[in-house]
Amino acid sequence: MMATIADWAAVGCLLVGALLSFAAGVGLIRFPDLLSRMHTAAKPQVLGLLLILVGIGIRLAPEPRVGVLVLIALFQILTVPVASHIAARAAYRTGRIRRDLISVDELQAELDSAEAAAQPDPGPGRN
Amino acid sequence: MTSMIVRAPLHWLAAQLPTVLWLTTMWVLLWGDLAIGTIIAGAVVASLCYAAARLPVIPVRLRFRPLRVLRLASAIGLDLLTSSVRVAFHVLWRPRQVRGAIVEVPMRTDSDFLLAMTSSALSLVTGSVVIELNRSEGVVYVHGLPIESERAVARLRRQARTTEELFAHAFGTSEDIAKFEHEAEGTDRKEER
Numbered sequence: 001m002m003a004t005i006a007d008w009a010a011v012g013c014l015l016v017g018a019l020l021s022f023a024a025g026v027g028l029i030r031f032p033d034l035l036s037r038m039h040t041a042a043k044p045q046v047l048g049l050l051l052i053l054v055g056i057g058i059r060l061a062p063e064p065r066v067g068v069l070v071l072i073a074l075f076q077i078l079t080v081p082v083a084s085h086i087a088a089r090a091a092y093r094t095g096r097i098r099r100d101l102i103s104v105d106e107l108q109a110e111l112d113s114a115e116a117a118a119q120p121d122p123g124p125g126r127n
Numbered sequence: 128m129t130s131m132i133v134r135a136p137l138h139w140l141a142a143q144l145p146t147v148l149w150l151t152t153m154w155v156l157l158w159g160d161l162a163i164g165t166i167i168a169g170a171v172v173a174s175l176c177y178a179a180a181r182l183p184v185i186p187v188r189l190r191f192r193p194l195r196v197l198r199l200a201s202a203i204g205l206d207l208l209t210s211s212v213r214v215a216f217h218v219l220w221r222p223r224q225v226r227g228a229i230v231e232v233p234m235r236t237d238s239d240f241l242l243a244m245t246s247s248a249l250s251l252v253t254g255s256v257v258i259e260l261n262r263s264e265g266v267v268y269v270h271g272l273p274i275e276s277e278r279a280v281a282r283l284r285r286q287a288r289t290t291e292e293l294f295a296h297a298f299g300t301s302e303d304i305a306k307f308e309h310e311a312e313g314t315d316r317k318e319e320r
Contacts, residue, residue, distance in 0.1 A: 027217075084256050107258065
């Protein structure tokens with residue numbers, strides 16, 4: 001009985017995880033600019049992978065190799081936000097964003113005033 | 128970050144112990160069995176790596192409050208779920224018309240660790256990717272996804288600040304929290320004006 005419940009839970013996790021990963025993949029193609037693509041890479045992708053790992057973990061449960069799954073999940077959570085931050089930052093700094101898709105941009109105003117303050121020094125003022 | 132002054136060998140050993148323990152744990156997890164031999168081999172490899180890489184000892188000033196951490200984890204988990212579903216929805220429903228906004232969020236903590244944790248967590252919670260972090264002034268710039276109105280901007284800012292608050296209370300030292308409360312009062316007053 002317990003085994004059946006665990007199996008169904010595993011199936012559910014795997015299916016939902018696969019769906020979310022699929023949505024993330026489709027998002028990479030369908031979203032128009034890099035900043036919104038970073039959202040799909042950072043959120044549904046992470047949750048999708050986590051759910052798939054949980055699904056596998058339930059099936060493997062008593063095995064000690066579940067530890068590897070925990071490590072994968074941990075490093076995914078630690079690295080993906082940093083990666084999406086760096087990609088978004090580089091895109092913004094090199095001007096590869098679609099202005100028409102951004103309704104409010106408080107960073108541009110800040111960078112402009114920083115540049116005006118550091119006039120003799122060319123380039124984007126500070127880090 | 129301040130450079131570490133090594134006072135005594137014992138002090139240095141105590142400071143590197145957590146890293147070595149963590150590396151050993153990872154080694155054991157990767158091997159997938161908890162035999163004594165694996166643990167010893169892991170400890171040896173970890174110490175060798177540590178010594179060879181000459182990793183700096185970074186003084187970690189954090190506290191760990193289990194209940195608050197639990198609350199933080201559940202809040203982030205729930206947020207990750209809703210934001211994933213929301214982004215997935217926008218993928219399927221008119222993705223080319225989704226407009227975002229880049230919002231300035233002043234942070235109230237002054238701890239490097241808390242800032243780093245908060246900004247990476249912000250990428251996982253509803254509708255935001257951190258684009259830029261101004262360390263000297265403690266301001267992060269967050270890109271929010273489905274944002275059309277001023278109200279959505281305010282909501283994003285509020286959410287970023289809630290995340291920060293959760294982190295400060297979960298991991299901050301009492302000093303950090305005192306500073307945080309102080310700053311929070313100041314910014315709240317500024318907002319009211």
